[in-house]
Every structure is written in C-alpha cells, then in structure tokens.
Amino acid sequence: MKGLFLSMTLLLCPPPYGNAEASAATASQEASDPRFRAELDTLGGLRAGVEYTLRYECTAPCDSIRPPCFREPIETVGEATHYRGTRLELIDGRRRKYTTQGLSLRIRFTREGVAEVPSATTRIGGRKYATPAVRVRVGPHRQDLRDIRCRFELRPEHPQAGSEFTVALVCTARPDNGDPGIAADGLTFRRSGSGVQTGTDAPRYEYTFRVRAEREGRYTIRTAGLRFGGREYALSREVRIGRTGADAPDPDSPESRDARPATGRASDPEHPFFLLFGGLLTLMAAEWLAVRQFVRHECDEPLADFVLRTGRLPLTAWQASTHYGLPLVLVLLPAVILAIAGFTDGFSRATFAAFPWKRCAALPLALAVITARRQYRKLRCTPVRTPLKAEDFGPLLEELCRLHGWEPLHYGTDCFVGRTHPGFPIPSWGERLYVVFGKGEVQINSISDPDERTAISSFGRNRRNIRLIREAVERARKA
16 A cells, blocks of 8 residues: 555644644655645634535546545535546646546534544555545634624625626635525525635635626525524625615516616627627637738748748747737737626626726737737847858757756757756746757757747746857857
8 A cells, every 4th residue: 555645735824723733745756656635724723513625636547535434523514526627736847737536525523622534545556545644633613703704795886687796705714514605585696606815814715606686676685504603693784786766666667677777688689798709709710810820931941941041930820829928818908808897897888888998908909019029029049150060069069958958859950959948946937949050150049938838928048048059159169
C-alpha cells in the first residue's frame, strides 16, 4: 500500500480550534505521480454541530473510492456524491493541468474535543492508495448568536418585474448546514453560487440566488433553514419590484402593460440580449477572419527565406491569435462591459442609452492599437554582421545551450530554432529562440513560445536571450 498526500485546505491559518495535526506527507513527489488526497475546509475553525464538506480526490483515473467508516464524534449528513473536475498547478515553474475525480461527503461533529478523520482507500493502476488518518480539534457548539450578523443584498438595488436579479445572503459566520436557502411568496429562486471571502475583521460567507418576479409589487424575502449552533436565525427583508404605491395601476391592466418600460424579457422581439450576443459572435468571427487574412501568406515559404526577406518572424493563424491575444481581447472589452452592465441592471433599451460608450470603448480600443503595434515589433529580428558561415555556428550554439539550459529544436544550414524552459526569479513560461543564417549576417530573435496561450503578451527573458546570442556571435567574429 502506498500512502499519499492529505491536503487540509486551510484558506487562512486557522485559530486554535481549526488546527490540523497532519501535513502533506509526500509534497516532494514528482508531478507525474498520481495522488489521492483528502480536503477539509477549516477556515474559521471547526465547531460541533456545523456541517462541513469532506472530499477525497484522485488526480488520475481510479477505481471506486471506498469511503471510510465514520465513528463518534463524526456523523455523515445525506448521501456521498461522486464528482469530476480539473485542476491547474504550478510545480517548479511548470504548469500542469489534470483531471480529478473523487467523492464528496457532508460531515458534522456531534461534540467538541479531538476527532479523527478516518482514512479512505482506492486503487489507481492496480495499486492501492490510502490517505492517512488526521486528528483535528473541534470547538464547542456556538451558544451566543449576538455576534453573528446576516443581511440581504440586492443586485441591483431596484429590480424590475420580468427581469432576473441577484439576492445575496451574507453572514459573518458559517451556518450549521452550510447551504441555507431563501423563500418569498410570488418569487421564483434558483441558487447561483456560494463562497467565502476573508475580510480584515471577520470572514464573509455569501450565498447568492437568482430571483425573478413576473409582477410589480412588494415582496418579503425570508431565510429558510439558516441555523447557527442548532438555533434558527430568522431574517427577512421587503423588496419593491417595479412601481409600487397606492396610485400604481393594476399590473394586469392593458394600460399598465402598455406603459410598462422595456424589461428585457426573452419574449420581447427587441430584446437587447440577442442583439448583444449576436454582436459578440460576429465580432469574434470578424477578428478570426482578420487574423487569418493577415498571416495567410506567411507559412507559404520556409522560415529562413521569410525572415531574410522581411526581417521578422512568420506566424500561423493559431500562433497569431495567441501572440495578438491581448489586443484582440481589448477590442471585445466594450461589448463585454456592456454585457456585464446588462446582466447587473437588466437588459433594456435604457441600458444601451445610458452606457458610457466613449469612456468604455475609446480607451480599450486605443490600448488595443498600442499593444498590437508592440506585439508586431517583437517579431522584428536583430541583424548581426559576421563572417561566420552556417556550419561554423555549431560549437557556438552548443555551448550556449549547455550553459543556459536551452533545448535545440532544429539546426541546419538555414537556421537554428531552440526553446527555453519556464523559470524563476524572472517570470517566464518559456521562449522560442531563432537564429537565421544569411550572407554576411545572422538574424536573431527570441519571443514567448507562440504555441502556448501564455504568448498573449510577450514577457520573460527575451532581451537577455538576444543579448547572449549577439555577444557570442561578436566574440566569435573577433576571435
């Protein structure tokens, strides 16, 4: 049996009641090794009577996970659920994205004291893996609710009938069940998310719901199943939807329907959402076609011939979409800002009329032009005069690769292509090196790897790489 990594997810260093007495057992394992680990959120400390999510996760395809046998003072709440997901990690400066799968359980501690989270087992590639048992300290039931504050937040503050808006339940402590709900007669709800944000004074637990009201009027939103320390926490708030008051017309009357402002309903033939969505798709398609048109002839001739003729590096359509990714995103930014404004305030013709087009469109478009010009200039090669021939560069380039850890990809009578590996302290995701041999000169360049999405903005050790190659060529010429 091979024991693997148990990760107690500590979003902050926990107070005394949240200490986990075990740490990562195999943090020095190679990134390629599969891992089986447990995760338990101890932010704010563990307390008796509160529900927590315990996950057992595999980083490689595995057989069914055998859940542990829980004993006092731990009890399970509901059924265990299986899940799949993806993770992105940085190990020694290298990115690693992998698929995870695992088992998620809701557990509750019935009393205070020291509790042991038992081990779970699974099989990966015919081998048995297990998480070590972990002992945690559990605090007492919460007795005093006077220090707990909960409130409702509306986004936007003045919702309209027929449009969805967001209601956020915000608390300064974790509820017992970790999944409270809200209710209101005449309104439809659907949960949209939950999370925790650590502030300077106390954690902020937020649970959001998308709400829709078909009619104008006053509604009372109240909590459902919100408990702290086993005691019910009652909270309510009155919400005004659309126009209200004694002189407000009947919302079902024809006059009210005719006078009602545009609300962005899907049944409205002038619904701006379809116009915005279609505009985004059209703009993205136009950007892709423009990129293809810009580089359509660059790959028709060999790299060395193109560089010697134009003085810059060629790109494929895919490489150009990453190299010029930042200006392409900036062109889309005004439409994205408008979409966010629409989702926040409700899609309506008033949203379009009040949108600050000059401020939200002029600046991103100006930045797009500046960054596109900057990215284009990075493709320009640096010429260096030298009497050396192509075959004379072999020992010189081999020495550079050996000293600086470069990896050669191609070396011939026309050019040399190599790459570097990600590294620190200078942030870099890896660069592509080019040395093109011409008559009496060489063309040198270094850019962020154009085959990686990180090439959206060239940064790293490009200037250093060009300087090292240029200095080596000049030393060889003087020798």
